[in-house]
Amino acid sequence: MKADPAVQRRLLPLAEVDAELSRVDHRRRTLPEIVEIAEAEKQLRLKTDALTTIETTLGDLNRDVKRQETEIDQVRAREERDRKLMQGGTVGAKQLTELEHELATLERRQSALEDDLLELMERREAVEADVQHSRVELEKSQAALADAASRRDATLADLDSIEAKRKADREKAGAGFPADLLALYEKVRAHKGIGAALLRSRRCGACRIELDRSAFSMVKEAAPDEVVRCEECGAIMVRTAESGL
Structure with a gap:
């Protein structure tokens, strides 16, 4: 030729x-932000899942606490009713003995329920702290992803601008061959x-x-x-x- x-x-x-x-x-395909975004998205998914898990645990504990409180209220109501019966002076000796026995049982039951409730509330407090920590970590991951995406978009915009100018230059340089x-x-x-x-x-x-x-x-x-x-x-x-x- x-x-x-x-x-x-x-x-x-x-x-x-x-x-x-x-x-x-090449730079568009190998931007470090691409790897950074992929890792940030992975961390975001992991931390979202972690928060969902811990929030589910907290929800379960809240239901357990509510159920325990309801049961304690029922025991207290039963205890109050028995005491009123005893103080009313309208029950016989046999029934009085039965009421005293039932009150003792109710007191032990209430004490056990309150101990269980205290343990549940302590666990809930610890889990609430974990939830707050998980939310902070999730917010950090969201911020990291947003920052990387912003930097990627800014770089891509610059590259698009350069590419557009150089393509115009190429049309001129490639003419007349x-x-x-x-x-x-x-x-x-x-x-x-x-x-x-x-x-x-x-x-x-x-x-x-x-x-x-x-x-x-x-x-x-x-x-x-x-x-x-x-x-x-x-x-x-x-x-x-x-x-x-």
Whole structure:
């Protein structure tokens, strides 16, 4: 393939624009915030689940406390009724004995229930503290996720702006090339990442490999309008005064 040397040199600014667009794309795909967000989302799920679990435990304890308090109230009401019967003087000796026995049983029952209630309330207090701690941790995770997402969005906005400008530059830089030369450039760039590069001091600017004596002789002997390619990476090597020919 042949192309005017001046046209071949115009591939260099085009390749420079494409290299920056590739860097923008690579940076967009490898933003550290992406990993940070994934980890923050994982922590958020874990802490949400932890809070749900501890809140469920607290709800169970609240029901247990309410049930215990209700039972204590029932025992107290029964005890009060028995005492009123005893104080009323309307019961016989046998019933009085039965009431005294029942009162003793009720007192023991009330004491046991109150001990159980105290234990439940202590457990509830500890769980309430755990709930508060879990909520704080959840808020921290939410804030961390929001911060990472904000930084990601700001960076992506900057990259979008750069990409838009460089795409406009590429349209200008890519205009006016012979169709076959541009097709070759695009094909090499699609497979190798770099379509064209400067041959500087006998070294390919795309793969950075120095040409051996045989390859360098072939390039040196090639006509100025001959499109030469690197034997290692396939990139179009643009020759200038810096090439060392």
